[in-house]
Amino acid sequence: MIIQAFLRWVETARTGDRARAANALGRAYAKAEINGIDQQAAEMAMTFLLDDPSPKVRLALVEALADCSTAPRAIIRALAEDQPEIAYVAISRSPVLTDEDLVDIAARGSVETRALIASRSTVSCAVAAAIAEIGGxxxxxxxxxxxxxxxxxxxxxxxxxxxxxxxxxxxxLLARGDLPSDARQSLAEEVGAALATCGLVRATIGEQRVQRIAREACDAAALALSAAAPQKELPRIVTHLREAGRLTPALLLSALCNGKAEFFSAAIVDLTGVPERRVRAILSGGRVHSVRALIESAGLGRELSEVFAEAVLLCRSEAKAGSEASVPVAARLSDHLRRRSSGASHAIAELVERLAFAEQRQMARDYALLVSREAA
Structure with missing residues (x-):
């Protein structure tokens, strides 16, 4: 009877009075002060208040129900799609909204609505995936x-x-420790692209040079990330690079010259489809013609296969020498290729020479740092 009287009173009451009454009704429901038949009547009354012309009334209702774990889900769902100030309270606080509710609200809602969902104290993987897919x-x-x-x-x-x-x-993303290695690699490429399109950089050092610097920086980042990544993530990194058109002969040769044997093996497996065990066996102990055949099956030409085979042999000898190796692979390979002057081999020879010089510069930096530390 009280609820029926309340509904009759609401039709003529002023806005402020209706808002206070809606809040009182919601608090009574949340505190379980209403039970039995009266609870059902209270739910009907709150449902009726959803159509109140004043947002103040609906705001008062949602503030009373927002933290209630037993609040009627249909009512909270309706309030979550109300005006922004009302939806904010329901979305940010209500525990009765399910993942399905939140995903649906995110899909049909505005930027502000999705921002509210993203800021909830707990966001499940399913809801986060929806925002990752459609969010701005x-x-x-x-x-x-x-x-x-x-x-x-x-x-x-x-x-x-x-x-x-x-x-x-x-x-x-880059600050996260759980970012997958292939995603980190794609972000490194975005940094390179941003550098290559920067007007100031292009005007300062020239368009062609900035393109080369960006490309080499991306290659260096790819090798560094692959070295830091778990072994199981290498195939995914390599696949990403291949699909992005980044698994180039230059990158593969850089990997060999920089001692990134695991990356090089994974790349050859990806490019050839040859089982990993077989690839490792050929690279570590196969004869020259077997190495060249493997390299050529990866899509590299006959002339390039000769260069790569020589690099593989040099890597083997360096691995056997260990710490006693006095001349880096890049320098030895550069010396071997110095007399080549035609076609792809000439371009590769220039690349190897740059790699050797870069390694020499790094050794000089390391030595200077060591000297400065000893002096300190």
């Missing part, structure tokens, strides 16, 4: 900054693929 820069940044958001590696890859060109998103 603002929502995704909030999601990445939320320590309570469950982001799977798949979601992180998706964010990197969709918004890796956005500097703020890229920085947040």
């Amino acid at each position: 820069e603002e929502e995704v940044l909030i999601l990445l900054e939320n320590p309570g958001a469950g982001l799977s590696q798949r979601s992180l890859r998706r964010i990197a693929g969709r918004l890796g060109h956005v500097a703020a998103v890229r920085d947040r």
